[in-house]
Amino acid sequence: MFSKILIANRGEIAVRIIRACRELGIRTVAVYSQADKEAMHAELADEAVCIGPAKASDSYLNAQQILSAAILTKAEAIHPGFGFLSENSQFAEMCEACNIKFIGPKSATIDAMGNKIHARQLMQKAKVPVIPGSDGAISTVEEALTIADKIGYPVMLKAAAGGGGKGIRKVLTKEELAPAFQSAQQEAKAAFGNDEMYLEKIIYPARHIEVQILGDQYGNVLHFGERDCSLQRNNQKVLEESPSVVISKEKREALGQTAVRAAKAVNYQNAGTIEFLMDLEGSFYFMEMNTRIQVEHPVTEMVTGVDLVKKQIEIAAGEILTLKQEDIQLKGHAIECRINAENPAFNFAPSPGKINNLLLPSGGMGLRVDSAMYSGYTIPPYYDSMIAKIIVHGENRFEALMKMQRALSELVTDGVITNAEFQMDLISNPYVIAGDYDTAFLQEKFLPNWKPEG
Structure with missing residues (x-):
């Protein structure tokens, strides 16, 4: 069992993990942004390290700073909680490279299931029923229109790398598809750095x-x-x-x-x-x-x-x-x-x-x-x-x-x-x-x- 775990998160989930560790007899390291200096998770942990300014991209999403904090405090494992870096395969891989255990699945698994298009294909091979839709990524409005005509409206546009409700648009008619595709694609690019989209039939009501x-x-x-x-x-x-x-x-x-x-x-x-x-x-x-x-x-x-x-x-x-x-x-x-x-x-x-x-x-x-x-x-x-x-x-x-x-x-x-x-x-x-x-x-x-x- 680990003797020390770093929690790469904040708020209630960080507190939840710290309490679980304490019950297991494991020491904890909290990381916090400058805005979270007085946050409960920073107070409850055995050690706390400031990892940057308030902006999440400069702190809780800063993989190098978090790994530096883990190495500095001699933490053997990192629990990412949810959100932030929890489904970031590159971060999981970086942990593995630093000989720090990532408390979650292997980086290859995160990659495989994080891309919704790839995940659909894997599930089809495993004979898990999937929602009717595009077999692969769609990058143009014309492709989306062709598939939507085939499976019938209404349809749902989704970002391949999506999550948290971003990059998703419900499309009820053919006329709505083009503007919805463009706005969803832009949102996906901004949120995930990946503008690949796919399309599914809406299961409604569900x-x-x-x-x-x-x-x-x-x-x-x-x-x-x-x-x-x-x-x-x-x-x-x-x-x-x-x-x-x-x-x-x-x-x-x-x-x-x-x-x-x-x-x-x-x-x-x-x-x-x-x-x-x-x-x-x-x-x-x-x-x-x-x-x-x-x-x-x-x-x-x-x-x-x-x-x-x-x-x-x-x-x-x-x-x-x-x-x-x-x-x-x-x-x-x-x-x-x-x-x-x-x-x-x-x-x-x-x-x-x-x-x-x-x-x-x-x-x-x-x-x-x-x-x-x-x-x-x-x-x-x-x-x-x-x-x-x-x-x-x-x-x-x-x-x-x-x-x-x-x-x-x-x-x-x-x-x-x-x-x-x-x-x-x-x-x-x-x-x-x-x-x-x-x-x-x-x-x-x-x-x-x-x-x-x-």
């Missing part, structure tokens, strides 16, 4: 279902059930739950086996997520693989009782997965609400600032808050607006829903506007309570009728 997997270096791969991430705004997840109300026991087993087959096809090691879209008939299609820990991993931890971050570290240290598939049983129901420093009444505009008074919900069974906030903390304007995750677990879905309502009602972030009220209204919506929603629900049905208080 459920966004993802399966958590773990793989070790000895060829063992396990799945941990599914998460329903269908409540989204602008292709960004807002609320997640496990298990999904639309997945039967038999369907869960089929999905799990498909996810395991997909992971084995690329010799996957460490934590990963296979994302699917499921149509109204219950057919599911591979969408993409996230080669890292997910924001929503706590809901899986709540229903399985398995600490996924600790498992990541153990796998990276060369330990074998001693769990068997039959050991993994989903118990009860879990829900996660993402709390963002944003103002839903003003088109979800970011709302950074100082938290004058903070009260996090606590007490009672089955309640967990992952956060890096504290009273007096100033949320910087340079990074993602997510400041906390509230996760609840109940014996059944209704209990979990009621527990989440109670938790949201207790949250106080005086001085900073958050989306907590919006989340409360969403979790209280009759359709959400009934589990009757899909990927279009929040954007097309809930938001047009939502009225913020005041």
